Amino acid sequence: MSVLVYTESEKGKFKKNALEVASYASAVAKMMGTTVTAIAFNSTENESLGEYGVSKVLHIKDETFNTFNAGDYAATIAQAVKSTDAKLVILSSSTDTKYLAPLLAAKLTAGYAPNVVAAPESITPFMVKRTAFSNKGFAHTQIDTDVKIVGVSNNAFGAHENKTAITVEEISGSKDDKKNDTKSVDIDKVVGKATIADADIVVSAGRGLKGPENWGMIEELANVLGAATACSKPVSDLGWRPHGEHVGQTGKPVASNLYIAIGISGAIQHLAGVSASKTKVVINNDPEAPFFKAADYGIVGDAFEVVPELIEKLKDFKAQNG
Amino acid sequence: MKILVCISNVPDTTSKINFSEGDTKFDTNGVQFVINPNDEFGLTRAMWFKEKQGATVHIATVGGPNVEPTMRKALAIGADEAFRINAEPTDGFYVAQQLAEIVKNGGYDLVIGGKESIDYNGGMVPGILASLTNMNFINSCISLEIDGNNVSAVREIDGGKETLSSSLPIVIGGQKGLVAESDLRIPNMRGIMMARKKNLGILEPVDGLNATEDKKFDKPAAKGQVKLADNVDQLIDLLHKEAKVI
Numbered sequence: 001m002s003v004l005v006y007t008e009s010e011k012g013k014f015k016k017n018a019l020e021v022a023s024y025a026s027a028v029a030k031m032m033g034t035t036v037t038a039i040a041f042n043s044t045e046n047e048s049l050g051e052y053g054v055s056k057v058l059h060i061k062d063e064t065f066n067t068f069n070a071g072d073y074a075a076t077i078a079q080a081v082k083s084t085d086a087k088l089v090i091l092s093s094s095t096d097t098k099y100l101a102p103l104l105a106a107k108l109t110a111g112y113a114p115n116v117v118a119a120p121e122s123i124t125p126f127m128v129k130r131t132a133f134s135n136k137g138f139a140h141t142q143i144d145t146d147v148k149i150v151g152v153s154n155n156a157f158g159a160h161e162n163k164t165a166i167t168v169e170e171i172s173g174s175k176d177d178k179k180n181d182t183k184s185v186d187i188d189k190v191v192g193k194a195t196i197a198d199a200d201i202v203v204s205a206g207r208g209l210k211g212p213e214n215w216g217m218i219e220e221l222a223n224v225l226g227a228a229t230a231c232s233k234p235v236s237d238l239g240w241r242p243h244g245e246h247v248g249q250t251g252k253p254v255a256s257n258l259y260i261a262i263g264i265s266g267a268i269q270h271l272a273g274v275s276a277s278k279t280k281v282v283i284n285n286d287p288e289a290p291f292f293k294a295a296d297y298g299i300v301g302d303a304f305e306v307v308p309e310l311i312e313k314l315k316d317f318k319a320q321n322g
Numbered sequence: 323m324k325i326l327v328c329i330s331n332v333p334d335t336t337s338k339i340n341f342s343e344g345d346t347k348f349d350t351n352g353v354q355f356v357i358n359p360n361d362e363f364g365l366t367r368a369m370w371f372k373e374k375q376g377a378t379v380h381i382a383t384v385g386g387p388n389v390e391p392t393m394r395k396a397l398a399i400g401a402d403e404a405f406r407i408n409a410e411p412t413d414g415f416y417v418a419q420q421l422a423e424i425v426k427n428g429g430y431d432l433v434i435g436g437k438e439s440i441d442y443n444g445g446m447v448p449g450i451l452a453s454l455t456n457m458n459f460i461n462s463c464i465s466l467e468i469d470g471n472n473v474s475a476v477r478e479i480d481g482g483k484e485t486l487s488s489s490l491p492i493v494i495g496g497q498k499g500l501v502a503e504s505d506l507r508i509p510n511m512r513g514i515m516m517a518r519k520k521n522l523g524i525l526e527p528v529d530g531l532n533a534t535e536d537k538k539f540d541k542p543a544a545k546g547q548v549k550l551a552d553n554v555d556q557l558i559d560l561l562h563k564e565a566k567v568i
Contacts, residue, residue: 070449070461095480098437099461099495102414102449111415111533112446127537133348134440136339140538145531179456182488185474189482197480201567225568237503243464244478249335249440250359250498258567269335275542279565281557282548295548297560309554317558317568 002037003029004086012044017092019159025090026053041065050166060173071176074103079174111143114151134249135275155255194228201227201258208263212240248273266291323377328435330358331389341539360436364496384411397517398509409527418450419530437495452493464499
């Protein structure tokens with residue numbers, strides 16, 4: 001009866017969230033007195049999971065799984081759950097895992113708790129703390145089914161080294177036995193840039209930037225910090241930025257270590273989307289902007305003066321501090 | 323084409339969140355309820371199909387009589403018929419099972435639900451519903467075109483988007499992008515009057531699995547006062563030495 005964790009990879013390399021969910025699984029397995037088995041698709045670095053407490057990897061080496069297909073991935077993970085007699089499945093909170101998790105829940109008749117922010121509060125009954133009401137609250141959710149599925153929020157638990165002896169077993173993938181003629185036609189993805197989902201730092205801007213032509217300095221600040229760029233809802237509604245960058249209650253949630261909001265006043269819907277971020281910085285020329293009440297640090301000033309200076313001084317800071 | 327839009331009745335996005343009964347229940351006092359925004363994008367896309375390509379649009383909700391004003395709003399926007407399953411929507415698995423009964427008996431080509439509700443954020447109903455009804459499923463959908471039996475959709479992925487092909491019948495987990503924010507509709511007086519005459523059927527629930535229970539709620543700890551930096555140097559210093567985030 002092991003804990004099974006799905007570790008996502010891209011072009012053979014584990015994503016940052018794979019190490020976080022492996023660490024989470026390791027902590028829970030310790031509470032349960034069992035071990036962690038990981039399932040990985042076409043990964044070239046399976047042994048590295050041993051650094052994070054995984055004792056066995058079930059590896060699917062099959063080119064037909066190179067492109068994510070929620071139905072087939074869920075079928076393969078469900079098969080692994082049965083073969084390992086796992087009672088707990090740990091997933092990340094990526095867009096892909098939120099696609100496959102309900103399919104997996106249906107296949108296993110399992111309760112699913114998404115957006116979990118901490119190790120379980122108890123194992124029997126199984127209770128986890130998760131965000132609800134779009135980050136305005138927390139729910140303490142009990143999962144009552146035999147097999148349980150937990151989706152861990154990005155950046156909530158962190159990656160923790162815990163060296164364990166590891167074995168790798170090659171297994172075959174399974175195809176979805178339900179109707180599934182959904183096929184990927186094209187993937188349009190920014191390469192080599194941090195995404196909002198897993199970035200440590202997010203630089204976000206709003207209508208205070210006055211127009212899309214002024215986003216160069218936001219991109220540059222993000223480059224200096226190795227950050228992802230984001231925006232407020234009005235900005236994506238105006239078409240200044242793609243809606244994939246819209247942060248907020250009806251956009252993306254952000255759970256970064258540092259969130260820098262530039263020219264964003266701080267509507268309640270936006271604040272809900274960023275409240276899981278650990279440190280929030282606001283740059284705004286209006287000292288009464290509501291965001292200052294939710295922020296940790298701030299500068300009252302004109303973004304067109306503060307941001308260029310911040311870029312130059314951060315470059316100097318990076319040069320001195322590596 | 324026959325379309326079902328699954329609607330969730332949620333607190334308005336501006337609502338302040340409080341809990342009652344020893345923090346075991348969401349406090350509805352003074353809260354305005356609306357169509358879940360992710361569902362509203364789906365409803366509006368369904369109306370587009372109705373008007374441009376010809377379709378019948380039904381809506382379904384799991385909930386008590388208190389959800390009927392929200393359903394009437396969806397009917398006023400243009401849905402043709404509504405079903406309310408008379409049960410408390412306490413768990414995503416249970417809700418999907420209830421909706422699956424309507425889908426199995428309704429002969430729908432397209433089922434649209436929001437990718438998640440903005441209250442309990444479970445994000446599982448469309449996917450479980452697709453599994454229970456053996457239909458195709460695309461989640462986080464930001465564009466949807468249907469030509470005959472062929473479906474072309476775009477879904478959001480982390481860092482970009484993916485175009486997918488599929489076929490009817492299909493379940494869509496939708497979100498902003500299915501239609502633009504500016505395309506969302508406010509019911510007019512004629513729509514409101516017509517909605518009063520439309521059928522709102524009440525169905526009793528089937529036995530289902532309550533896989534999870536929210537036992538207790540709480541809110542994030544109150545925030546301390548913001549620390550304002552006088553200049554950029556001081557801000558960098560605070561982020562480096564105090565917050566340790568750079």
